[in-house]
Amino acid sequence: MPRFYCPTPLNTGQQLDLPAGAARHIQVLRMQPGDTVTLFNGDGGEFEATIERMGRSDVGVTIGAYSPVEREARRAVHLAIGMPANERMDWLVEKATELGVASIQPLMTERTVLRLSGERAEKKVVHWQSVAIAACEQCGGNRVPVIHDIMGFATWIKAQSSNETGLTLLLSLQPGTADLHDATSASSQANGPITFLAGPEGGLSLTEEETALTCRYTPVTLGVRVLRAETAALAALAALLVQ
Numbered sequence: 474m475p476r477f478y479c480p481t482p483l484n485t486g487q488q489l490d491l492p493a494g495a496a497r498h499i500q501v502l503r504m505q506p507g508d509t510v511t512l513f514n515g516d517g518g519e520f521e522a523t524i525e526r527m528g529r530s531d532v533g534v535t536i537g538a539y540s541p542v543e544r545e546a547r548r549a550v551h552l553a554i555g556m557p558a559n560e561r562m563d564w565l566v567e568k569a570t571e572l573g574v575a576s577i578q579p580l581m582t583e584r585t586v587l588r589l590s591g592e593r594a595e596k597k598v599v600h601w602q603s604v605a606i607a608a609c610e611q612c613g614g615n616r617v618p619v620i621h622d623i624m625g626f627a628t629w630i631k632a633q634s635s636n637e638t639g640l641t642l643l644l645s646l647q648p649g650t651a652d653l654h655d656a657t658s659a660s661s662q663a664n665g666p667i668t669f670l671a672g673p674e675g676g677l678s679l680t681e682e683e684t685a686l687t688c689r690y691t692p693v694t695l696g697v698r699v700l701r702a703e704t705a706a707l708a709a710l711a712a713l714l715v716q
Contacts, residue, residue, distance in 0.1 A: 475502060476511040476519070476610045478617065483512060483520050487536045496532040499524065512536065513615045517543060544613045546573035546714040549639075549666040553629065555582040555673030557702045562587070565703040566601045566620065570608035572710045575666070576619040577601070582626045583678040594623045626677075630684055639666035643685045644705060645692035646676045653693040653712055667713055671706045 477495035491499070499510070506524050512534075513519040518541045526533035552569060556562050556579045569577060579598070581588060589597055601620045609617050633641075642656065657667075670677075670685060677685070686692065695708055 474509060474511050474521075475499070475504075476513065476613070478606045478610055479512045479514050481514060483514050483536055483539075485520070485536055485539055488525070489522075489534055489536060491532045491534060493530070496530065499532050500527075500530075509537075510534070513609075515615070515617045517541070517615055519615050543615060544573075545616055546575075548664055548714075549575035550710060550713045551576045551578065551666065551668045552706060552710060553578040553580055553668060553670045554706050555580050555585050555626070555671065555677065555702065556587045556589075556623070557673055558586040561701075561703045562597075562601065563604055565706060566604045567608045568707050569710055570605045570614065570618055571612045572707065573614065573714050574618050574710055576621060577605075578621045578629065579623045580626050580629055581623060582672055582681055584675045585673045587673075589623055598622055626681055627684075630681075630688055633668070633688060639668065641668045641688070641690045642670065642709075643682065643690035643692045644669070644671040644676070644709060645682060645694060647682070647692065650692045650694040653695055653709060656691050656693045657713065669706075669709055669713065671702065671709065673702050676702075 475498070477491065477498065479492060479495065504524055506527060508524050510522050510524065511519050512522050518539055520539050521537040522534040523537060524532060525535050552574050554565065554577065557565060562579070566577060598620055605618050605620055640657065642653070670690060682692070695705055700708060
């Protein structure tokens with residue numbers, strides 16, 4: 474059954490005009506009155522809805538039964554990532570959402586190639602949020618991860634030093650770093666939230682790593698292979714979200 478994100482309060486018996494994107498999708502699928510779809514608003518659970526009216530550019534539905542189904546990870550994992558170049562950030566947001574990430578913080582670090590500010594940055598964040606919504610529609614997730622506004626590393630880490638809760642991990646390229654699995658298994662915060670910090674291509678600079686260490690981030694490694702920035706972040710998420 475097609476699934477659509479509908480960012481509004483939903484209640485059984487309510488009649489509703491679907492958002493423009495969902496309406497266009499239903500038109501493309503050539504669905505008809507009487508057909509059913511699934512709606513979710515990000516607050517958890519989902520609703521069955523029946524198409525009642527098909528206009529030229531709008532679709533009206535009646536909301537039916539609510540299902541409290543949840544397909545989220547057992548623990549919240551938040552990804553802070555030095556933005557990879559080109560369109561790889563789009564791919565990262567999509568796949569991280571499919572894996573079940575709770576939020577993504579795009580960062581500009583010393584080695585970040587993608588530099589965004591002002592209106593361009595705002596448009597990118599809106600775009601990435603739409604990528605996350607589409608990924609939730611596809612994968613069955615009923616809680617859309619938040620894509621935070623782009624921040625510089627120094628500004629972000631300063632704020633985290635006083636606000637951070639749960640386990641905080643830093644992907645490090647330095648020799649002698651503990652394995653990700655060993656570090657999380659040894660943690661006393663076995664079921665709490667995790668913030669995972671990773672750099673862009675080339676990783677974080679030595680100065681940035683040292684700053685993160687002073688903010689109580691635990692350095693971890695993913696093994697001996699050298700992974701692309703987006704691959705490394707997703708590999709870490711996959712390992713953390715299945716524990």
